[in-house]
Amino acid sequence: MSDADRKSTSLDPDNWGDLRAQGHRMLDDMFDNLSTVAERPLWQAPTPDQRARYRAELPRGPGRLEDAHAQFMADVAPYGSGNRHPGFMGWVQGGGTGVGMLAEMLAGGLDANLGGRDHMPIEVERQVALWMAELFGFGPEASGIFLTGTSLANLCAVLVARDRALGADVRHTGVRDVRVVAYASKGVHSCIVRAMDMTGLGWDRLRLIETDANHAISQPALEAAIAADRAQGLKPFLIVGTAGSVDVGAIDDLDGLADIAQREGAAFHVDGALGALGVLAPGVAPRLKGIERADSLALDFHKLAQVPYDAGFLLVRDAAAHKRTFTYSEAAYLRHAERGLAGGEWWPCDFGPDLSRGFRALKVWFSLKTYGLDALGVVISRACDLAAALAARIEASPELELLAPVGLNIVCFGYVGGDNAAIAADLQEAGRVAPSTTTLNGRTAIRAAIVNHRTGLADIEALVESVLALGRARAAAAKTGRG
Numbered sequence: 001m002s003d004a005d006r007k008s009t010s011l012d013p014d015n016w017g018d019l020r021a022q023g024h025r026m027l028d029d030m031f032d033n034l035s036t037v038a039e040r041p042l043w044q045a046p047t048p049d050q051r052a053r054y055r056a057e058l059p060r061g062p063g064r065l066e067d068a069h070a071q072f073m074a075d076v077a078p079y080g081s082g083n084r085h086p087g088f089m090g091w092v093q094g095g096g097t098g099v100g101m102l103a104e105m106l107a108g109g110l111d112a113n114l115g116g117r118d119h120m121p122i123e124v125e126r127q128v129a130l131w132m133a134e135l136f137g138f139g140p141e142a143s144g145i146f147l148t149g150t151s152l153a154n155l156c157a158v159l160v161a162r163d164r165a166l167g168a169d170v171r172h173t174g175v176r177d178v179r180v181v182a183y184a185s186k187g188v189h190s191c192i193v194r195a196m197d198m199t200g201l202g203w204d205r206l207r208l209i210e211t212d213a214n215h216a217i218s219q220p221a222l223e224a225a226i227a228a229d230r231a232q233g234l235k236p237f238l239i240v241g242t243a244g245s246v247d248v249g250a251i252d253d254l255d256g257l258a259d260i261a262q263r264e265g266a267a268f269h270v271d272g273a274l275g276a277l278g279v280l281a282p283g284v285a286p287r288l289k290g291i292e293r294a295d296s297l298a299l300d301f302h303k304l305a306q307v308p309y310d311a312g313f314l315l316v317r318d319a320a321a322h323k324r325t326f327t328y329s330e331a332a333y334l335r336h337a338e339r340g341l342a343g344g345e346w347w348p349c350d351f352g353p354d355l356s357r358g359f360r361a362l363k364v365w366f367s368l369k370t371y372g373l374d375a376l377g378v379v380i381s382r383a384c385d386l387a388a389a390l391a392a393r394i395e396a397s398p399e400l401e402l403l404a405p406v407g408l409n410i411v412c413f414g415y416v417g418g419d420n421a422a423i424a425a426d427l428q429e430a431g432r433v434a435p436s437t438t439t440l441n442g443r444t445a446i447r448a449a450i451v452n453h454r455t456g457l458a459d460i461e462a463l464v465e466s467v468l469a470l471g472r473a474r475a476a477a478a479k480t481g482r483g
């Protein structure tokens with residue numbers, strides 16, 4: 001192909017200098033946006049006109065990059081979900097960092113496909129996996145892989161446990177006449193239920209066990225359920241422990257669950273989406289004792305580790321079992337080779353569902369190299385301290401009530417006699433602080449998940465004062481017939 005032909009089909013710019021200048025403007029805009037995030041409303045609803053602009057006709061002809069950038073800054077950037085804002089306490093989402101943003105830019109520029117082959121981005125992912133294996137006491141023989149999030153990581157872990165219990169042939173024959181059972185607490189994330197569905201095992205083979213006063217799984221209830229199932233000829237194949245439940249941040253007795261799993265011959269998996277990285281915080285780490293005994297562990301770097309979305313991770317103690325679950329007989333076009341680009345001893349596509357994979361590991365590697373684990377531990381400790389401060393503030397107010405014990409970084413509370421769902425929606429629309437809601441013992445609770453590294457005591461105070469003001473206003477309106 002001649003240079004002229006190549007130029008006519010290439011999507012590279014005619015003038016790299018113009019693209020460089022526009023790129024610098026875009027990067028500067030995002031630095032400005034990130035550095036002033038606390039000065040803008042946390043959340044605001046897009047206007048009908050803005051929404052309509054994203055129902056436009058399919059673009060057939062070329063447009064200008066600067067025009068697309070301007071539309072992004074006007075219509076998209078001011079109308080995100082707000083998780084970067086220090087007042088964001090709704091759902092469990094990290095706030096991201098400038099370092100992570102830059103790493104994403106580098107990953108996008110490199111455009112590496114981490115499905116396999118012999119290139120250095122693979123080694124970056126392997127490095128993070130080795131670090132996590134060391135951090136959680138899994139040993140250097142463990143395997144790890146990046147996924148979109150813990151929902152997918154949990155699904156993969158259930159698949160590994162399924163194949164361990166039913167044998168590798170289940171991948172060929174499918175799930176038939178299932179006589180195995182999994183166990184998790186009633187507070188487990190719904191993705192575990194979905195995983196039972198998507199693996200072909202079915203919801204009926206998952207026992208959701210009662211929780212204790214601290215919302216952790218009741219081990220006597222678990223053992224009773226196992227005994228009842230064994231009496232029916234069913235075999236426990238998986239016990240799921242939770243390190244930071246989605247509702248209240250509860251942590252199961254992981255050591256006790258590991259004992260039961262070992263005694264029953266079941267795999268022990270830990271859903272650590274929220275709390276696993278609490279091993280970095282001195283005040284949390286002792287409560288995670290037993291996590292090092294898990295057969296598999298799922299976690300999210302995009303929560304307490306503040307890595308930009310998305311960055312889920314699965315760690316598996318038995319790398320051989322992990323690989324057996326996902327590797328296939330090689331298609332000719334995916335054949336491994338002894339040398340050349342098709343070489344390399346470790347292909348991530350042999351350990352997960354994706355063949356085409358982005359370079360998620362780079363932003364985690366950059367974050368760990370730049371901030372260090374100790375600094376992340378301080379961030380996690382601070383989140384837990386703020387949760388404790390919020391709980392104390394709630395307990396000191398007769399108009400507020402704490403609706404669940406605070407064990408990690410989530411606080412569930414309410415305005416006494418108030419409409420907590422309406423109060424939470426009012427707060428979100430006001431744009432200063434934004435909790436979410438959940439249901440506990442049949443009651444709607446305001447749920448403050450303190451995850452963002454930018455959140456401080458002023459934000460906690462703003463939440464409390466805003467709830468009090470809204471609760472009083474709604475109570476007064478109800479008395480006068482205007483509520």
